[in-house]
Amino acid sequence: MWKLAPAGTGKELRAVFVETLQEIMKDNKKVVALEADLGGASGFTKIQKTNPDQFVQVGIAEANMVGIAAGMSMRGYIPYIHTFAPFATRRVLDQVFLEGAYAKNTINIYGSDPGVCVAANGGTHNSFEDIALMRSIPETLVVAPADEVQLAWTIRECAKLTGVHYIRANRKGNPTMYAEGSTFEFGKGNVIREGSDVLLVSMGEMLSKAYNAAEKLAACGISVEVVDMFTLKPFDAELIRSEAAGKKLVVTFENHNVIGGLGSCVAEVLADEGAGIPLKRIGANDVFGQVGTYDYLCQAFGLTEEHIIDTIKDALK
Amino acid sequence: MDKAELLKLKKGSAAIRIQTLKMLKWRRYGHLGGAMSIVELMSVLYNKHLNYDPKNPQWEDRDYVVLSKGHAGPAWYSTLALHGFFDPEMLYTLNEGGTKLPSHPDRTKTPGVDATTGSLGQGTSVAAGIGYAFRLNKSSQKVYLIVGDGELNEGQCWEAFQFIAHNKLNEVIVIIDNNKKQLDGTLEEIINPFDIAAKMEAFGFHTIRANGQDEEALSDAIDEAKAVKDSAVCIVMDTIKAQGVPYYYDRSDSHSPKFGPESDAAIDSVIAELQAFIDENGGM
Numbered sequence: 001m002w003k004l005a006p007a008g009t010g011k012e013l014r015a016v017f018v019e020t021l022q023e024i025m026k027d028n029k030k031v032v033a034l035e036a037d038l039g040g041a042s043g044f045t046k047i048q049k050t051n052p053d054q055f056v057q058v059g060i061a062e063a064n065m066v067g068i069a070a071g072m073s074m075r076g077y078i079p080y081i082h083t084f085a086p087f088a089t090r091r092v093l094d095q096v097f098l099e100g101a102y103a104k105n106t107i108n109i110y111g112s113d114p115g116v117c118v119a120a121n122g123g124t125h126n127s128f129e130d131i132a133l134m135r136s137i138p139e140t141l142v143v144a145p146a147d148e149v150q151l152a153w154t155i156r157e158c159a160k161l162t163g164v165h166y167i168r169a170n171r172k173g174n175p176t177m178y179a180e181g182s183t184f185e186f187g188k189g190n191v192i193r194e195g196s197d198v199l200l201v202s203m204g205e206m207l208s209k210a211y212n213a214a215e216k217l218a219a220c221g222i223s224v225e226v227v228d229m230f231t232l233k234p235f236d237a238e239l240i241r242s243e244a245a246g247k248k249l250v251v252t253f254e255n256h257n258v259i260g261g262l263g264s265c266v267a268e269v270l271a272d273e274g275a276g277i278p279l280k281r282i283g284a285n286d287v288f289g290q291v292g293t294y295d296y297l298c299q300a301f302g303l304t305e306e307h308i309i310d311t312i313k314d315a316l317k
Numbered sequence: 318m319d320k321a322e323l324l325k326l327k328k329g330s331a332a333i334r335i336q337t338l339k340m341l342k343w344r345r346y347g348h349l350g351g352a353m354s355i356v357e358l359m360s361v362l363y364n365k366h367l368n369y370d371p372k373n374p375q376w377e378d379r380d381y382v383v384l385s386k387g388h389a390g391p392a393w394y395s396t397l398a399l400h401g402f403f404d405p406e407m408l409y410t411l412n413e414g415g416t417k418l419p420s421h422p423d424r425t426k427t428p429g430v431d432a433t434t435g436s437l438g439q440g441t442s443v444a445a446g447i448g449y450a451f452r453l454n455k456s457s458q459k460v461y462l463i464v465g466d467g468e469l470n471e472g473q474c475w476e477a478f479q480f481i482a483h484n485k486l487n488e489v490i491v492i493i494d495n496n497k498k499q500l501d502g503t504l505e506e507i508i509n510p511f512d513i514a515a516k517m518e519a520f521g522f523h524t525i526r527a528n529g530q531d532e533e534a535l536s537d538a539i540d541e542a543k544a545v546k547d548s549a550v551c552i553v554m555d556t557i558k559a560q561g562v563p564y565y566y567d568r569s570d571s572h573s574p575k576f577g578p579e580s581d582a583a584i585d586s587v588i589a590e591l592q593a594f595i596d597e598n599g600g601m
Contacts, residue, residue, distance in 0.1 A: 053453060059483075064442045064476035071446020074424075074431070075454070094436055095473075099443055103433035104425050 002182035002190060005149070007208075010173035016148045017110055017169070018043040020155040021080060025051045031159055034069055034081040036062045042082045042112060042171065066092045066107065070099035073106040078159055084118075085111030085127035085168060093133055100164040101137045108158045108165045114144075115255035116297035117170045117205060118289060126289025132260025134166040135233040141165040141186060142233040144204035149178040150230055157186065168204065172294075175208035177228070187234040191243065195225030198312055199244050201266055202253040203229045206303060210253050213308035222312060232265060240269040244277050249315050253308055254283040255301075280311050318533045322365070324598055326532035329360035329399075331591040332601055334561050336395035338584050340408045342576060347411070347420070350571035352392035354496040354529065354556040355384075355463060359396040361535045362461060366543075371401035374428040380458055381447050383432040385440025385474075386465030386494060387421035388573075394418050394427070402429035431460075438471030440464070441491075445477045448488035459543065462491050467499025470508050475520070482521035482549040490542045491522065491551040494529065496558040500572045514553040522551040529554035530561075562587050 025031045025047070034056045039045035048055040056072075058065040062083050069079035081088070088111035089096070100107045111130055113119075118126045134142045141163060145151035151169055158165045177192070184190065189201070193214050202210035207228050214224035225243060229236065244250050250270065254262040263281030270279055284301045298304055334356045341347040362382065363369070370376045384393050391411060398405040403417070410416040417426045421435030432447075434440040444462035451458045464474060481489050499507050510516070517524040523545045527538035535554065542550040558572070559565030564583030565574060574580060595601060 056449065058480060059476075061476035061480070063439075063473045064445070064480055067439050067442020067473070067477065068446035068449060068480065071432075071443040071448070072450045074443075074447055075450035077450055077453075095439060095442070098433065098436050099439055103423075 002184055003179040004192060005176050005179040008176040010176045011148045012171065012173050013148060013151055013169045014043045014112065014171040016151050017155060018046050020152045021047060022050055024156060024159050025054050028078065028159065029054065030076055031078045031080070032056060032072060034058055034065050034079055036060055036065045036083045036087070038083055042110070044082055062087045063092050063095045066095035067099050069107045070103060070105040078106060078108070080108040080110060082110040082112060084121070084125050085114040085130045086125060089127060089130040089133050089166070096164060097137050101139055106162045106164070109167065111166060111168050112171045114168045114170070114204070115284065115289070116294060116301060116303060117172070117255070119294045119297065120291060122291030123289045128257040128284040128289055129260065130166070130168060131232050131256050131262070132264070135260070137164065139163055140233055141231070142168070143186070143231055144168045145230055146204055146207040146228055147174050147177045149176070149180060149182050150184060153182070153184055170205050174205045177207055177211070184230065186231050187236055188231070189236040189239045190228040190230070191225060192228050193224070193226040195223040197222050197248050197316070198224045199227065199247045199250045200224050200253060200308070201227045201229050201240070201250070201262060203232070203262060204255060206253050206255050209303070209305050210308065213305040216305065217309055217312060220313070222316065224312070229262060229265070232262060235265045235269070237269045240266055241273050241275070244270060244275055247277060249278050249280065249312065251280045251282065251308065251312060255303055256283055258283040258285050278315060280315055282307060282311055318536060323533055326360050326364050326536065328595050328598060328601060329364045330357045330532060331595050332399055333359055333392060333395050335588050335591050336399060336405065336408065337392050338562070338588055340391055340395065340411055342581060342584050343409060344411050345576045346573065347391055348388040348573050349562070350498065350558040350565060350573070351386055351389045351465060351494070351496065353560045353562055354494050354558055355389050355392050356561060357530055357532050358463065358492065358494070358535055358554060359392055361532050361539065363396050363400050365536055366539050367461070368458070369429070371429070374402060378458060381431040381444070381460040383434065383440045383444040383447070383460060383462045384422055385434050385444070385462060386437070386468050387434030387440065390418075390420060390422045393422065393430070397427070397429040437465070437468045438473035441474045441477035444489050445480050445486065448481070448486045449484065451488040452484070452486060458488065460489050462489055464491065464493050466493055466495045466497065466504055466510060466513060467507070469493070469510055469513065470499075478517070478520050478522070485548055487545050487548065487550050489549070490539065491549070493517070493551065493553045494556055495553050496556040496560070498558040498571065502569070517551045517553065521549060523548040524551045524553060526553050526555065529556035
């Protein structure tokens with residue numbers, strides 16, 4: 001069961017990742033962390049200090065890291081690998097596909113700084129396509145946690161599962177959404193705000209903006225239901241079907257290309273259902289990323305509360 | 318090596334070669350060239366060096382084989398069948414819908430296959446991971462990583478070799494099948510690897526050159542590799558593409574040849590010769 005928390009500035013997610021791994025490593029010596037020379041960026045070098053036998057430095061060789069993780073998984077190890085989201089997905093797609101999913105190995109992948117979280121690292125390090133790539137691989141789990149509570153829960157749960165699990169998360173903190181002790185279910189979205197006119201679906205670092213936009217729209221007389229679809233795969237089609245029913249409009253809001261991401265997931269469900277409800281997909285739209293501050297990039301790609309509000313008002317005119 | 322043991326290895330090679338040729342000839346297509354060049358190695362591994370239990374392919378303490386040049390799968394399948402992992406009749410299901418013997422090895426399908434390979438280069442990293450796990454477990458198990466010389470075009474091989482060498486991961490015995498040809502031509506024509514053994518030495522490997530047609534030389538090389546304690550190890554195996562089937566030596570399609578009456582006759586003649594060798598030496 002989950003509960004919402006009062007609004008707050010969340011803890012750095014990379015610190016949460018490291019601390020959660022250190023916690024589960026205490027009870028499970030088979031849990032190992034692999035790095036491709038970004039340990040200073042992810043904080044994984046802290047694991048090297050506390051758990052040297054459970055840390056593997058692979059160097060700047062992401063494809064090799066995926067294969068090594070697969071090989072260790074064959075001997076019962078539970079690998080968590082880290083690199084930036086584009087390198088954890090598009091750079092190593094065949095390795096994740098073949099030695100991970102197809103060969104039935106277990107690899108937990110932390111793709112950090114997805115989409116606009118990339119900020120100063122710029123367009124070369126941007127991933128607006130990682131969800132599309134990872135969800136196209138059979139049997140994967142694709143998760144975009146919204147905050148530190150959901151991320152820590154995700155990391156702990158992944159250690160209990162076999163298969164390829166892609167965890168897409170900021171390195172910096174996201175606004176707090178959930179109360180300590182909240183638990184979730186993979187493949188089940190959470191209705192975090194009730195509403196009757198519009199269904200607004202989001203996840204990850206964008207969720208708080210979706211929630212805030214819904215609150216502001218209430219003052220304009222528009223009632224918006226907000227769903228946290230933190231699991232992109234398996235996708236909670238049933239929740240979309242049931243919550244879209246009777247609404248005037250469905251909106252998706254994501255830090256990803258609308259092609260192949262959350263917007264596509266929702267569009268597929270609505271089309272399969274023949275729901276006939278208008279859908280607006282907000283996100284990067286068939287464009288490359290670029291360099292800038294997080295706030296600048298959010299403005300540049302329309303990832304703002306204001307853009308949600310304007311889009312909904314326009315659509316309901 | 319005493320004569321009896323050497324004879325056993327040679328008869329083992331003959332049996333694997335016969336079985337693989339029969340299977341490919343029956344199927345009418347397949348990666349003959351690269352399968353033939355690992356036949357002697359397979360015999361030496363499965364008749365002498367590997368720890369395995371065909372009745373319990375998942376035995377925890379077994380040695381692992383990673384055939385990174387996955388297209389040579391048919392030679393491995395013949396070896397596994399001849400060593401009791403499954404009924405040799407299953408070999409005649411190669412590449413059929415629903416088979417347990419796909420063209421490229423799949424660890425979820427075939428008893429005795431430890432790693433899924435076929436996308437070239439990737440087996441090197443998987444073997445590195447298995448070897449690293451052996452190291453963490455303080456196990457004396459080995460993983461035999463078989464890499465094609467053409468496969469060395471793949472950058473991932475060199476990523477894995479760096480990792481294996483840096484960690485002095487002698488749990489992994491790297492064996493490069495230097496048959497000198499790849500699909501589109503000779504190595505020199507496609508991407509010149511220059512001196513492969515010198516390259517491996519420069520990468521930090523204790524490197525052994527061995528005649529890959531000579532079971533005794535291969536076995537000695539593996540003994541030497543197993544004795545190395547303070548370095549990564551590599552055997553560069555000097556082989557011929559389509560080894561043991563001279564009909565293909567000068568043909569450009571030896572990687573994956575078409576089968577016809579002429580090649581059938583050549584293959585039948587090799588099979589007859591090898592069978593006579595086995596029969597003259599007391600059978601299997």
